[in-house]
Amino acid sequence: MTSDGSKRRYQEIAESLARRIAEEGYRPGDKFPTERQISLEMGISRSLVREAFIMLEIEGYLDVRKGSGSYVAAGEKISLNIQKSDFGPFELLQARQLLESSIAGFAASTITKSDIIKLRETLELERRAIENGEEDYFADRQFHLRIAEATQNSVLVDHVEELWKKRENSPMWARLHDRIFDLSYRTSWLDDHAAVLEALRHRNAEQARLAMWQHLENVRLTLLELSDVGDPEFDGYLYTPTVASP
Amino acid sequence: MTSDGSKRRYQEIAESLARRIAEEGYRPGDKFPTERQISLEMGISRSLVREAFIMLEIEGYLDVRKGSGSYVAAGEKISLNIQKSDFGPFELLQARQLLESSIAGFAASTITKSDIIKLRETLELERRAIENGEEDYFADRQFHLRIAEATQNSVLVDHVEELWKKRENSPMWARLHDRIFDLSYRTSWLDDHAAVLEALRHRNAEQARLAMWQHLENVRLTLLELSDVGDPEFDGYLYTPTVASP
DNA sequence: TTTACGAAATTGGTTGACCAGTTTGATTTG
DNA sequence: CAAATCAAACTGGTCAACCAATTTCGTAAA
Numbered sequence: 011m012t013s014d015g016s017k018r019r020y021q022e023i024a025e026s027l028a029r030r031i032a033e034e035g036y037r038p039g040d041k042f043p044t045e046r047q048i049s050l051e052m053g054i055s056r057s058l059v060r061e062a063f064i065m066l067e068i069e070g071y072l073d074v075r076k077g078s079g080s081y082v083a084a085g086e087k088i089s090l091n092i093q094k095s096d097f098g099p100f101e102l103l104q105a106r107q108l109l110e111s112s113i114a115g116f117a118a119s120t121i122t123k124s125d126i127i128k129l130r131e132t133l134e135l136e137r138r139a140i141e142n143g144e145e146d147y148f149a150d151r152q153f154h155l156r157i158a159e160a161t162q163n164s165v166l167v168d169h170v171e172e173l174w175k176k177r178e179n180s181p182m183w184a185r186l187h188d189r190i191f192d193l194s195y196r197t198s199w200l201d202d203h204a205a206v207l208e209a210l211r212h213r214n215a216e217q218a219r220l221a222m223w224q225h226l227e228n229v230r231l232t233l234l235e236l237s238d239v240g241d242p243e244f245d246g247y248l249y250t251p252t253v254a255s256p
Numbered sequence: 257m258t259s260d261g262s263k264r265r266y267q268e269i270a271e272s273l274a275r276r277i278a279e280e281g282y283r284p285g286d287k288f289p290t291e292r293q294i295s296l297e298m299g300i301s302r303s304l305v306r307e308a309f310i311m312l313e314i315e316g317y318l319d320v321r322k323g324s325g326s327y328v329a330a331g332e333k334i335s336l337n338i339q340k341s342d343f344g345p346f347e348l349l350q351a352r353q354l355l356e357s358s359i360a361g362f363a364a365s366t367i368t369k370s371d372i373i374k375l376r377e378t379l380e381l382e383r384r385a386i387e388n389g390e391e392d393y394f395a396d397r398q399f400h401l402r403i404a405e406a407t408q409n410s411v412l413v414d415h416v417e418e419l420w421k422k423r424e425n426s427p428m429w430a431r432l433h434d435r436i437f438d439l440s441y442r443t444s445w446l447d448d449h450a451a452v453l454e455a456l457r458h459r460n461a462e463q464a465r466l467a468m469w470q471h472l473e474n475v476r477l478t479l480l481e482l483s484d485v486g487d488p489e490f491d492g493y494l495y496t497p498t499v500a501s502p
Numbered sequence: 503t504t505t506a507c508g509a510a511a512t513t514g515g516t517t518g519a520c521c522a523g524t525t526t527g528a529t530t531t532g
Numbered sequence: 533c534a535a536a537t538c539a540a541a542c543t544g545g546t547c548a549a550c551c552a553a554t555t556t557c558g559t560a561a562a
Contacts, residue, residue, distance in 0.1 A: 061306075076524075
């Protein structure tokens with residue numbers, strides 16, 4: 011994205027091609043259509059396709075060979091990238107449990123009066139959104155980020171949030187997401203957030219750590235509950251390795 | 257780099273331009289020479305320069321604006337793109353401290369006899385590599401991964417390792433990396449690893465957690481020590497937010 | 503003098519043609 | 533029949549010309 015929010019053409023093309031790699035079952039080493047084929051197919055000049063290929067190459071999806079063709083990246087490159095984008099929601103939640111509970115505990119000692127006030131406002135936003143039946147994923151996210159900010163660690167939390175958000179594009183994840191926000195779990199999560207805030211207000215590190223852990227554990231259980239075990243799309247997401255409990 | 261080790265032309269050009277940004281004192285927001293200017297100056301076609309600009313844009317160094325020109329990345333772009341997806345070494349070490357110390361603590365209860373034996377072998381590999389003066393980044397990595405594997409959490413650790421490895425391409429990181437492996441810090445890190453293993457062997461969770469934390473803290477201090485504060489390339493990496501201590 | 507306008511210059515965006523390696527497969531040669 | 537050869541076809545690499553958005557700057561209007 012450029013700074014004004016618009017995308018350059020090559021980026022759009024690269025994204026559509028990346029989607030294609032993911033959806034059409036390309037495997038590492040497979041030959042990808044040539045620049046010419048795609049330019050004809052999409053009705054654009056080869057230079058544009060070429061620029062998109064460069065982006066895909068930089069991001070590790072493609073291996074471009076002069077005179078031969080382009081191949082879906084193999085070996086080290088792909089295993090890293092595939093694995094990266096192949097995080098399931100459960101793995102990500104674990105990461106969040108580990109990171110955010112530690113951070114919440116630490117925040118108890120660094121948080122300022124004004125941080126507390128901001129968190130209260132965020133909580134109020136969440137409450138109103140639920141009352142009005144609005145979606146409002148924003149306030150939930152803001153709550154977590156603001157705690158991280160209080161400890162100068164928002165980059166980390168933000169990064170994991172990014173991975174999480176990336177997942178939202180997949181069909182299976184979208185369905186889960188919808189169900190979660192359609193149901194009333196959010197009210198119980200609001201209570202969780204309030205508990206975290208209460209612990210922070212009393213500067214009780216251990217309590218804050220536990221509260222955040224429990225909150226994300228509740229989210230995990232909800233996710234598990236909503237997942238259809240029979241649904242093949244959920245394959246690979248149901249195995250939930252357990253991490254260090256608090 | 258392509259898979260056969262050679263570089264595509266646009267990459268060489270992009271690297272020379274990146275060097276130029278670093279060496280000629282460009283600051284965020286400064287206007288960069290136009291594609292035409294550079295193509296004339298280097299005696300190559302504008303397409304090549306354009307491809308190089310795309311690479312620089314993807315890596316977060318440039319902000320390309322149609323009709324206006326290209327500018328050294330400023331504001332959101334640099335802070336969001338460079339700092340978010342391209343963490344500095346210190347941020348990554350924090351992530352590792354949070355994740356791996358929790359995991360090490362948990363591993364104390366899940367680790368099996370055969371895991372212990374494998375870890376011992378890995379440690380032996382490390383010891384021999386140091387004796388022979390070999391580089392051997394592999395054994396160090398393996399030690400950390402194997403502990404994560406014992407708790408079924410290797411995906412997470414692996415992901416953070418990936419981000420770490422990504423950094424190795426930047427000039428500043430490469431220099432750090434070289435200095436670390438040239439010096440004898442590795443011996444002290446071997447002792448750290450041994451301490452973690454010892455704690456795991458006695459199934460002492462708290463001790464394992466602390467040992468892993470301390471190990472990564474030692475790495476962090478070493479990194480800090482080796483960093484040249486005067487070096488402009490280190491700007492932005494020296495600020496080290498503190499995270500929850502054990 | 504200040505502001506508003508608009509043409510001209512400058513910028514990145516896009517295209518099609520041609521260059522240079524690689525692969526392919528029919529043909530020659532042993 | 534098998535191996536070597538080599539030319540044709542296919543690939544990505546490079547280029548110069550033209551298109552479209554933005555900026556610039558002189559001019560005219562207020």
